[in-house]
Structures are given as C-alpha cells and as structure tokens.
Amino acid sequence: MLKTSITVFDCILIHYGELALKGLNRPTFEKKLVENIRKALEEVEFKKIRKIHGRIILELSEKADLTKLEHSLMKVFGIAWFAFCFTTDPTLENIKKLTAEKFKLKAGVKVKVSAKRADKTLPFTSMDVNRQLGAYLVEKFNVHVSLKNPEKEIFVELADGKAYIFDRKIKGLYGLPVGISGKVLHLLSGGIDSPVAAWLLMKRGCEIDFLHFHAFQKFNKEKNAKILKLAKVLTQYCFKSRIFFVPFYPFEAEAVEAPPKYRLILFRRFMVRVAEEIANQHGIKALGSGENLAQVSSQTLENMAVISNATSLPIFRPLLTYEKNEIVELAKKIGTFEISITPYKDCCSLFLTKHPTTKAIPEKVEAFEKRMNLKEAIKESLEKTEIINIE
Numbered sequence: 001m002l003k004t005s006i007t008v009f010d011c012i013l014i015h016y017g018e019l020a021l022k023g024l025n026r027p028t029f030e031k032k033l034v035e036n037i038r039k040a041l042e043e044v045e046f047k048k049i050r051k052i053h054g055r056i057i058l059e060l061s062e063k064a065d066l067t068k069l070e071h072s073l074m075k076v077f078g079i080a081w082f083a084f085c086f087t088t089d090p091t092l093e094n095i096k097k098l099t100a101e102k103f104k105l106k107a108g109v110k111v112k113v114s115a116k117r118a119d120k121t122l123p124f125t126s127m128d129v130n131r132q133l134g135a136y137l138v139e140k141f142n143v144h145v146s147l148k149n150p151e152k153e154i155f156v157e158l159a160d161g162k163a164y165i166f167d168r169k170i171k172g173l174y175g176l177p178v179g180i181s182g183k184v185l186h187l188l189s190g191g192i193d194s195p196v197a198a199w200l201l202m203k204r205g206c207e208i209d210f211l212h213f214h215a216f217q218k219f220n221k222e223k224n225a226k227i228l229k230l231a232k233v234l235t236q237y238c239f240k241s242r243i244f245f246v247p248f249y250p251f252e253a254e255a256v257e258a259p260p261k262y263r264l265i266l267f268r269r270f271m272v273r274v275a276e277e278i279a280n281q282h283g284i285k286a287l288g289s290g291e292n293l294a295q296v297s298s299q300t301l302e303n304m305a306v307i308s309n310a311t312s313l314p315i316f317r318p319l320l321t322y323e324k325n326e327i328v329e330l331a332k333k334i335g336t337f338e339i340s341i342t343p344y345k346d347c348c349s350l351f352l353t354k355h356p357t358t359k360a361i362p363e364k365v366e367a368f369e370k371r372m373n374l375k376e377a378i379k380e381s382l383e384k385t386e387i388i389n390i391e
Contacts, residue, residue, distance in 0.1 A: 009084040012069065013157060013164050014056040017080035017174050030056075032177040033078040039239045040072045052160040053118060070170060075237050077203050079172030083155065085164040090122055095129065095156060095163050096136045103154060103167060107142040112150035118159035129156050176205030178238045183207040184316060185279045186288035187271060188227065188243070193319055194290030195230050195336040196327050200318035201288050202238050209284065210234075210243040211275050219245040219386035226342055228388070233335045235390045244278055245386045250377035258368050261357045264298050266368060269310035274378055276311040278385070287311065292319045292327070302359040309362065 019029040030051055047059040073082055086102050088094040115129035134145050157164040186198045188210040198208050212227050235241045251270045255263050275287050291299050308315050319327060331337035
C-alpha cells in the first residue's frame with residue numbers, strides 16, 4: 001500500500017484484460033466497468049473518470065486519498081492492473097525531464113525502461129523511448145541498465161495525446177465487471193466454501209443475491225450475525241446484495257420418517273426448490289452453490305445430479321474442481337475465512353449421518369418425497385422468509 005494519503009500523482013491508469021477480447025460487445029463491458037469503478041469510489045474523492053482506447057483514466061484531485069483509492073480498486077472485478085501516474089506531453093524531452101524529476105535514482109541501481117506506444121502518430125517508437133530514456137538515466141544518475149534483472153523499472157505509456165509515467169503496477173482481480181453476466185441466487189451457508197464460490201461467480205460478472213436456510217423458528221439478527229458478516233464482506237465486491245433468510249423447520253418436520261442416509265439429499269432438493277421459487281419471483285435465472293465434487297461423501301456426481309433434477313434452473317458450482325487448500329487460500333484473500341471458521345448452527349450439518357448415501361437413486365428419492373408434504377413445507381418456509389438488503 002502507498003504510505004502517503006496526500007496525492008502527488010496526476011492520475012490512475014487502469015488496464016483491463018479479458019474485456020479487450022469482446023469484439024462488438026466490448027463497449028458494453030467497458031461501460032459496465034466504468035460504472036462499477038464509480039460505485040467502488042463513491043466515498044473517495046477524485047476529479048474525473050474517462051475511457052480512452054484500451055484504458056480507463058482516473059484523474060486525481062489534490063486531496064485524493066491514495067490508500068483508499070488503491071484499496072477500493074483492488075476489489076473491482078474486470079481490472080487487470082492499475083498504476084498511479086505522472087503525465088506530460090508526449091515528447092522525448094518532456095519524458096526525460098519528468099522522469100528525472102519524479103524518480104530520484106541511486107547510483108549503481110539496475111534500471112529497465114519499458115515503453116508502450118498506443119498512439120502510432122508519434123514520430124518515435126517505444127524502442128526509441130526505451131533507448132533514449134535509458135541512456136539519459138545512465139548519464140543523469142549513473143545507474144546501470146538491466147533488461148533481465150532490474151531493481152527498478154520505469155514504465156512509459158503513450159496514449160490519448162499524453163505520456164503516462166509510473167514505476168509500479170498494482171495487480172487487480174481480473175475477471176468481468178459484476179452485473180454484466182446477469183444475477184444469480186447463491187446458497188450461502190456458514191462454512192468456508194460457499195462464500196468463496198459466490199466470489200468466483202462475481203469474478204465471472206454475476207450479480208449475487210444470497211439465500212440462507214437457518215435453523216430458527218424466525219429470523220434473528222443476533223443468531224444470524226455470522227451470515228450477515230459474510231454477506232457484508234462479499235458485498236464489497238458486488239456493491240449491493242440481498243439475503244433471503246429462510247427457516248427450514250417445515251422441512252425438518254416432514255423428513256422425520258425418511259431414512260437418515262437420504263435426509264441430506266432430500267434437504268438439498270428442498271433447498272433448490274425453495275431457491276427456484278424465490279428466483280422466479282425476482283427474475284433471477286440461475287442458482288449458485290459451494291458444492292465441490294467428492295470433497296465430502298454426499299457431494300458425488302450421482303448425488304449432484306439428483307439434486308440438480310429438483311429444479312429447472314441451472315446450478316453453478318464454481319468450486320467443483322478446487323482442492324480444499326485452494327479454497328482456504330481464496331477465503332483468506334477475500335476476507336471471509338476468519339468469519340467462516342467461527343461456530344454456527346449450519347443447516348446441512350443437522351442432517352449429517354455416519355453413512356450418507358453416495359449414489360442416490362432418483363426413484364427412491366422421489367418415492368420418499370411422495371410421502372412428504374413438500375408443497376406445504378415450501379409454502380410455509382417462503383411465507384416466513386425475511387429479506388435483508390446490504391450495501
């Protein structure tokens with residue numbers, strides 16, 4: 001992070017990755033990214049944001065808080081990298097002068113100049129900048145040029161009638177801007193996996209609403225504080241969301257007679273049916289889940305197929321092929337891990353048994369469901385659902 005909160009930079013140069021490959025749809029993706037950057041910076045001061053070819057420029061005011069700007073931009077999906085820049089008119093003399101003024105280099109330091117020329121109308125090439133600026137810095141500061149192992153790298157981008165000069169690229173989240181891929185209703189538990197799965201769906205441009213099944217007779221903010229905390233952390237990446245808090249006791253009463261080894265499968269089918277009802281009411285086209293193939297005995301290919309058959313909506317499972325250690329590392333990066341490992345009465349844990357079925361037979365599952373009054377259980381759970389908006 002930047003140590004100072006008083007800006008001396010002129011702007012932030014923002015690059016995106018995958019968006020550049022979107023062909024005729026590219027302007028739509030760029031517009032959404034700019035919109036999301038504005039949302040992320042609502043409480044941070046800056047002058048102006050504008051789009052140029054292949055880049056976004058964020059012009060800074062004198063009072064801009066660099067630390068807050070960096071922290072906020074690092075949570076915007078669609079950004080490949082960004083840099084705090086100095087700017088000047090695109091002449092070799094101006095570039096040399098500004099670089100010498102802003103970057104005081106110690107004698108003997110290994111330096112590399114990396115120029116990129118987007119403006120092809122200029123009378124010199126990027127290689128000209130590399131050679132001439134490098135030679136100037138050697139003479140001015142007695143540094144050494146090193147293309148393979150530099151200790152300091154000076155970047156120069158020539159675009160939109162300006163030279164943008166900087167010495168640090170800050171890696172972004174990549175992915176697609178949230179909202180560009182539509183909305184998903186995501187099943188959020190209190191564990192490690194489902195928050196990470198939600199984050200990965202956001203990375204692919206999905207706007208997320210959450211659905212949580214709780215073990216209480218009615219919604220209680222204190223008892224569900226852990227889920228609210230998880231949702232608030234995740235909402236930093238998608239700007240706003242809703243949580244649908246659904247009690248599952250109506251199902252619990254109906255499942256008493258079902259064989260213990262099938263109860264978790266029956267419950268998950270109940271969950272996706274409730275989720276489908278809520279999704280249809282709110283115009284949501286897909287569901288999300290933190291399931292991971294064969295991570296636990298109930299999450300087998302056969303069981304997932306039986307669960308998916310309970311709904312006509314697609315169920316996205318972004319963690320399907322992840323190792324547990326990869327999920328844990330992502331949870332720590334996102335900021336959900338410490339919350340996820342705090343004790344909580346998780347809904348699925350109540351239906352765990354020593355020997356759950358690993359290969360659910362659809363005909364058996366349907367036969368058990370026919371003995372249950374699922375329609376009434378779903379109706380009662382939906383009637384008791386509470387919606388919490390988070391921004």
